[in-house]
Amino acid sequence: MADCAAGNDWQPLCAEADIDNDQFHEFQLGEEPCFLFRRRGRLFAYRNQCPHLGIPLNWMPERFLDPDNCFLHCANHGALFTPESGDCIAGPCQGDSLTSVPLRITDGTIEARL
Numbered sequence: 576m577a578d579c580a581a582g583n584d585w586q587p588l589c590a591e592a593d594i595d596n597d598q599f600h601e602f603q604l605g606e607e608p609c610f611l612f613r614r615r616g617r618l619f620a621y622r623n624q625c626p627h628l629g630i631p632l633n634w635m636p637e638r639f640l641d642p643d644n645c646f647l648h649c650a651n652h653g654a655l656f657t658p659e660s661g662d663c664i665a666g667p668c669q670g671d672s673l674t675s676v677p678l679r680i681t682d683g684t685i686e687a688r689l
């Protein structure tokens with residue numbers, strides 16, 4: 576897991592070419608655990624904080640998908656989230672959403688900020 580400094584500055588995460596479809600990369604933005612992944616060619620990032628109890632979604636490193644590889648999954652109580660929007664579509668926090676993390680690509684490097 577990469578450790579990045581706090582603040583509003585863009586933080587480099589990894590090379591864009593290093594993230595394949597349905598591959599996840601966990602990182603820290605200041606004190607905030609976050610994760611990045613690619614879905615159908617597009618990049619997304621969210622804070623790793625379930626809206627149900629405010630705790631991380633995953634129990635295993637880099638594992639965020641449900642068994643069918645369709646939705647983001649909270650391992651704690653089974654909430655399911657649409658990967659492209661972060662909206663919870665089933666589970667105890669249905670109607671809430673994950674908090675997205677802005678991304679940009681600079682010279683082939685993915686950068687994020689809170």
Ligand code: FES
Pocket residue numbers: 625626627628629630632649650651652653654666667668
């Ligand atoms: S903490 Fe995620 S569903 Fe309960």
